[in-house]
Amino acid sequence: MGPPKMKHELKSIVYLSLVPLDRKKAYSVTTIQTAVELRRIGIQLKYFGPFSKFKFPNGWPFHKSATFKGMFLSLNAMLFHVKIIAKFSFALQRFLLKSRLFTSGVVSKEDWLWTRDVRIALSLANRGISVLCEVHHSLSAKEIAWLNNTYSPERLYLFPISEFLEHHLSTRLSNKHIKISRLPMGANNAFFSEPSQNLKYELVGKIQVGYIGSYETLGIRASLEETILSLSSMSDLSIDFLVVGVGKNGGAILKRYFNQLKSEKAFTNMSLTIVPWVQHELVSKYIKACHIVILPYQENGFNSGRFPIKAVEYAASRIPILCSDTQGHRTIFNDNQVSFYNPDNHESMKLSIENLVGDSEYRKSRIDNAYSFALNHTYAIRAQTLISNITPNPAKQSLLK
Numbered sequence: 001m002g003p004p005k006m007k008h009e010l011k012s013i014v015y016l017s018l019v020p021l022d023r024k025k026a027y028s029v030t031t032i033q034t035a036v037e038l039r040r041i042g043i044q045l046k047y048f049g050p051f052s053k054f055k056f057p058n059g060w061p062f063h064k065s066a067t068f069k070g071m072f073l074s075l076n077a078m079l080f081h082v083k084i085i086a087k088f089s090f091a092l093q094r095f096l097l098k099s100r101l102f103t104s105g106v107v108s109k110e111d112w113l114w115t116r117d118v119r120i121a122l123s124l125a126n127r128g129i130s131v132l133c134e135v136h137h138s139l140s141a142k143e144i145a146w147l148n149n150t151y152s153p154e155r156l157y158l159f160p161i162s163e164f165l166e167h168h169l170s171t172r173l174s175n176k177h178i179k180i181s182r183l184p185m186g187a188n189n190a191f192f193s194e195p196s197q198n199l200k201y202e203l204v205g206k207i208q209v210g211y212i213g214s215y216e217t218l219g220i221r222a223s224l225e226e227t228i229l230s231l232s233s234m235s236d237l238s239i240d241f242l243v244v245g246v247g248k249n250g251g252a253i254l255k256r257y258f259n260q261l262k263s264e265k266a267f268t269n270m271s272l273t274i275v276p277w278v279q280h281e282l283v284s285k286y287i288k289a290c291h292i293v294i295l296p297y298q299e300n301g302f303n304s305g306r307f308p309i310k311a312v313e314y315a316a317s318r319i320p321i322l323c324s325d326t327q328g329h330r331t332i333f334n335d336n337q338v339s340f341y342n343p344d345n346h347e348s349m350k351l352s353i354e355n356l357v358g359d360s361e362y363r364k365s366r367i368d369n370a371y372s373f374a375l376n377h378t379y380a381i382r383a384q385t386l387i388s389n390i391t392p393n394p395a396k397q398s399l400l401k
Contacts, residue, residue, distance in 0.1 A: 017049030215250025
């Protein structure tokens with residue numbers, strides 16, 4: 001079933017956010033870069049939510065809306081970090097952004113609303129506002145029930161970021177008037193590289209294996225301790241594990257674990273380099289300094305639906321990818337694009353590293369195939385995918401470029 005006919009031409013989109021956009025966070029980078037590309041094809045964008053104190057290198061693509069209300073949301077968002085009232089503060093933020101009184105004058109029926117919060121999306125769709133909602137994790141049974149009973153399903157457009165989440169929604173939503181279309185992550189132009197000059201690897205000297213990302217997401221660890229344990233067991237390989245972006249606390253946890261493990265096992269083959277935080281525009285430099293980059297996540301319900309932004313950034317950078325063999329990763333990559341390993345088996349990881357480092361044909365084919373994958377996951381394509389699913393004549397939007 002195709003999307004319902006729009007009652008008005010797409011002229012402007014209001015991005016409604018519960019949390020401040022922050023260039024330290026992958027979700028903010030994805031939103032900002034997609035917004036930049038939407039502006040390039042002629043879409044007017046407004047932002048409503050707590051303001052960020054950071055400037056973005058490609059410019060702020062939104063017109064700010066309702067400054068006083070935005071300031072109030074910003075002050076309330078600061079309370080998210082106060083544990084004793086964090087849940088209350090977050091609930092208040094969501095209530096305000098769903099409120100007709102608070103959003104009046106900001107979001108109208110002539111606008112399209114863009115958000116990542118399905119509860120806000122549902123509330124505003126029931127008020128007759130057309131909503132684009134990105135879905136980044138599996139929805140609860142209660143949220144599914146709400147969606148199935150919505151008053152205005154033709155106003156809701158759900159954009160799951162992964163194949164797993166697309167299947168999750170399509171098999172659980174009985175309300176077939178809600179449009180579902182996959183909207184994967186992207187990489188910006190800074191990550192797309194010319195063929196690397198450093199393709200002659202040998203199993204001598206130190207191999208730098210890199211991880212770029214957070215220590216944990218929504219309380220789910222990135223399995224970095226397990227990765228350190230596996231790498232430390234490879235006594236005949238000399239490895240430096242470069243970890244970037246895990247934050248001060250995550251870095252301290254990993255350093256403490258590494259030192260304790262080293263004192264117990266007395267290994268000498270491995271070192272650990274931690275960079276707690278870098279601005280996102282510098283991430284590419286760290287990726288390209290590595291011989292191998294890794295996606296180490298283990299199998300669980302949360303990771304099954306993930307599409308890490310770093311997956312595309314790694315692929316665009318032409319650095320060989322070491323990837324844990326999980327359901328989530330299998331919906332992103334195939335065996336010809338990355339080297340999979342069993343996250344519960346040290347020897348499996350070692351064999352994958354040796355193949356990437358020691359077999360030039362094996363390595364090159366996966367670099368080239370992953371790069372081709374990345375070319376289909378730019379932010380320009382992401383923006384066009386978003387527009388083509390909600391616009392009666394997507395070719396018209398393309399002509400605005």
